[in-house]
Amino acid sequence: SCHEDGRAESGQDLAKHHHPIKHPHIPQLVDFPAAIVDDALHGLVRADPRLRILKGHRVVVRSDIDTFKQDHVCIISGGGSGHEPAHVGYIGDGMLAAAVAGDVFASPPTSAVLAAIRACAGPKGVLLVVKNYTGDRLNFGLAVEQARFEGLLVDMVIVGDDCALPREKSKAGRRGLAGTVLMHKVLGAMAEAGRDLASLSNAAAHLSRGLGTAGVALSPCQVPGRQPSFHLEPGTCGIGVGIHGESGAAEIPFTSASAICRDLLDIMLNQGKIANRAYMTQPQRNVSRYALLINNLGATSQLELGVAAMAALDHLIEDVGVFVPRVYMGTFMTSMNMAGVSLTLLDLDALPAEALEQWLDAPTTAPAWPGPTLLGGTKQFVVRRDEPPITVPAPHSSEAEETTALQRTPSEISYSTDLLGKAIKGACEALFSGEPELSRLDAIVGDGDCGTTMTEGARSVLEQLQVGRLALHNPAQLLQQLATIAQENMGGTSGAVYSIFFAAASSCLNDRDVVRAPLASLVTMALTAGIDAVMKYGGAQQGDRTMLDVLVPLHHYLDRHGSAEQPIDVGAVATLVEEASHATADMNATCGRSSYVPDHLLRGHPDPGARAVAMWVQGALHRHPRR
Numbered sequence: 262s263c264h265e266d267g268r269a270e271s272g273q274d275l276a277k278h279h280h281p282i283k284h285p286h287i288p289q290l291v292d293f294p295a296a297i298v299d300d301a302l303h304g305l306v307r308a309d310p311r312l313r314i315l316k317g318h319r320v321v322v323r324s325d326i327d328t329f330k331q332d333h334v335c336i337i338s339g340g341g342s343g344h345e346p347a348h349v350g351y352i353g354d355g356m357l358a359a360a361v362a363g364d365v366f367a368s369p370p371t372s373a374v375l376a377a378i379r380a381c382a383g384p385k386g387v388l389l390v391v392k393n394y395t396g397d398r399l400n401f402g403l404a405v406e407q408a409r410f411e412g413l414l415v416d417m418v419i420v421g422d423d424c425a426l427p428r429e430k431s432k433a434g435r436r437g438l439a440g441t442v443l444m445h446k447v448l449g450a451m452a453e454a455g456r457d458l459a460s461l462s463n464a465a466a467h468l469s470r471g472l473g474t475a476g477v478a479l480s481p482c483q484v485p486g487r488q489p490s491f492h493l494e495p496g497t498c499g500i501g502v503g504i505h506g507e508s509g510a511a512e513i514p515f516t517s518a519s520a521i522c523r524d525l526l527d528i529m530l531n532q533g534k535i536a537n538r539a540y541m542t543q544p545q546r547n548v549s550r551y552a553l554l555i556n557n558l559g560a561t562s563q564l565e566l567g568v569a570a571m572a573a574l575d576h577l578i579e580d581v582g583v584f585v586p587r588v589y590m591g592t593f594m595t596s597m598n599m600a601g602v603s604l605t606l607l608d609l610d611a612l613p614a615e616a617l618e619q620w621l622d623a624p625t626t627a628p629a630w631p632g633p634t635l636l637g638g639t640k641q642f643v644v645r646r647d648e649p650p651i652t653v654p655a656p657h658s659s660e661a662e663e664t665t666a667l668q669r670t671p672s673e674i675s676y677s678t679d680l681l682g683k684a685i686k687g688a689c690e691a692l693f694s695g696e697p698e699l700s701r702l703d704a705i706v707g708d709g710d711c712g713t714t715m716t717e718g719a720r721s722v723l724e725q726l727q728v729g730r731l732a733l734h735n736p737a738q739l740l741q742q743l744a745t746i747a748q749e750n751m752g753g754t755s756g757a758v759y760s761i762f763f764a765a766a767s768s769c770l771n772d773r774d775v776v777r778a779p780l781a782s783l784v785t786m787a788l789t790a791g792i793d794a795v796m797k798y799g800g801a802q803q804g805d806r807t808m809l810d811v812l813v814p815l816h817h818y819l820d821r822h823g824s825a826e827q828p829i830d831v832g833a834v835a836t837l838v839e840e841a842s843h844a845t846a847d848m849n850a851t852c853g854r855s856s857y858v859p860d861h862l863l864r865g866h867p868d869p870g871a872r873a874v875a876m877w878v879q880g881a882l883h884r885h886p887r888r
């Protein structure tokens with residue numbers, strides 16, 4: 262957590278709770294992996310008096326926000342960390358008013374986004390520019406709903422500029438990549454010039470249609486404290502990468518810089534051999550005009566960026582025959598320390614009746630926006646070359662250790678706070694011991710943060726349990742508390758999904774006479790409501806390879822067996838969740854981050870969110886299968 266004066270909790274403070282870095286493969290300038298985001302924000306704000314941190318949140322705002330918001334629409338962006346300089350580097354006149362940072366590769370919790378909106382909300386309103394990831398959509402979306410309920414003027418636009426993944430592969434839609442920074446620039450300049458909230462949202466919709474990005478990985482990335490994000494065979498590269506250390510849509514032999522850059526552009530412009538995506542409109546020879554952004558994914562030398570610029574301009578101008586009057590080259594949005602680049606094209610005629618150059622050229626004080634732009638692109642500057650080779654009562658506490666809350670028959674008792682406390686403790690502990698497996702799996706099928714996100718949640722729940730603050734006597738209130746913990750301490754898709762799950766479960770129990778209901782049927786009711794809400798907001802169903810693939814079978818089982826006048830067979834439940842979670846290993850992913858990973862790479866590895874459900878259910882039942 263951070264202090265109002267801009268001092269973040271230091272690495273030394275955090276040392277009390279977290280482990281220092283274990284010997285990494287490559288040394289990294291990090292004291293404590295868990296403190297990396299706070300330490301980095303701390304450093305940044307100390308170095309720049311134009312910025313300050315909102316107390317208690319990883320939110321950076323312009324220091325003069327209170328006066329600034331009186332006569333400007335404030336643009337807020339954010340998302341997981343690990344993409345620096347995005348998004349804090351874009352705070353300044355003519356770009357962003359604030360940035361919300363999550364843990365590395367994990368969306369910030371809803372509460373942080375809400376704090377940013379509250380700080381920036383003035384008479385002109387707030388526009389959230391959000392990259393299209395499930396966690397971000399949910400956490401920023403929930404904050405918008407809550408802010409509107411508070412009467413604040415706020416709108417949200419989602420950016421999805423990725424061109425590399427086939428449309429059919431994912432229900433999640435195009436990923437938000439480096440093109441987001443061009444959105445920040447154009448929308449920020451318009452806000453600076455006094456345009457209103459509605460016209461900014463409208464412009465954003467047009468812009469996203471003219472925006473495309475595709476990237477190549479030459480190495481995996483390494484998040485401190487974790488394993489390298491994937492393995493690349495020597496001589497190969499990952500084409501169609503995102504910004505979360507993914508291996509890409511396909512692993513291909515590395516031929517030459519020019520060939521790879523050409524492929525990236527062809528993917529975007531639907532040209533040549535890779536003409537199967539069609540996200541951007543077809544370029545028109547001697548007519549179409551683009552801004553080109555060459556983005557370092559984190560560990561690429563400036564020399565290599567220059568080579569990429571040469572290759573990209575050469576292909577666009579000579580082969581495709583289009584104009585490229587604006588070129589931006591540098592480090593805009595990274596995948597931690599991945600070697601590689603992404604290329605972004607913005608159709609300069611994407612906005613009806615506006616010259617986009619005007620907005621791109623408008624001055625900004627944001628430190629990460631490159632100074633003067635290169636006015637590349639008239640034909641004579643490009644030399645054609647040969648291709649180089651290359652609530653409720655009655656505490657019961659005299660139970661035998663092995664008895665679990667669900668095991669008692671409904672007629673015996675409906676509720677035991679003592680057993681419930683033990684079940685919660687067991688659930689949390691199972692997540693702690695399962696953390697290495699969750700981290701490993703999410704590194705393969707996602708972006709590696711699932712283990713830490715789940716243990717962050719478990720740690721907060723245990724803390725509240727230990728100090729007696731959990732409302733064990735009142736199921737509705739307890740579930741509300743769990744929702745709040747997920748919302749404030751977890752982040753990521755998991756944080757948002759669990760927050761929605763517990764909040765909906767809580768509201769459904771609120772209205773009911775929970776005193777007499779058998780515990781198992783309470784659980785069934787809560788699961789019904791929770792699952793429905795997760796499906797509604799997250800858009801996933803059974804079979805999409807998510808945690809729902811364990812929650813739904815669990816719900817079916819309890820629904821069938823929960824009201825009978827006999828104890829639930831906890832062994833059977835433990836086996837059921839174990840098997841259901843492992844069954845996800847053979848599923849194709851159509852939702853969430855795994856839908857960006859080729860199916861053959863997912864094969865054999867179960868979904869981490871599904872495994873996490875199996876772990877905490879087994880922990881709550883005190884049944885631990887040998888792992």
Ligand SMILES: Nc1ncnc2c1ncn2[C@@H]1O[C@H](COP(=O)(O)OP(=O)(O)O)[C@@H](O)[C@H]1O
Nearest residue numbers: 396711753754755799801807808853854869870
């Ligand atoms: N739309 C969705 N609805 C429900 N669960 C989802 C959805 N998308 C992803 N998940 C679950 O979230 C898990 C990943 O959690 P986490 O690592 O926090 O996500 P991310 O890194 O994508 O934000 C997945 O393994 C999956 O079980």
Ligand SMILES: O=C(CO)COP(=O)(O)O
Nearest residue numbers: 340341366368394396753
């Ligand atoms: O890093 C992120 C996007 O910027 C985080 O998104 P998720 O929470 O969906 O992983």
Ligand SMILES: [Mg+2]
Nearest residue numbers: 366367708710
């Ligand atoms: Mg993540």
Ligand SMILES: [Mn+2]
Nearest residue numbers: 707708710711
């Ligand atoms: Mn993840």
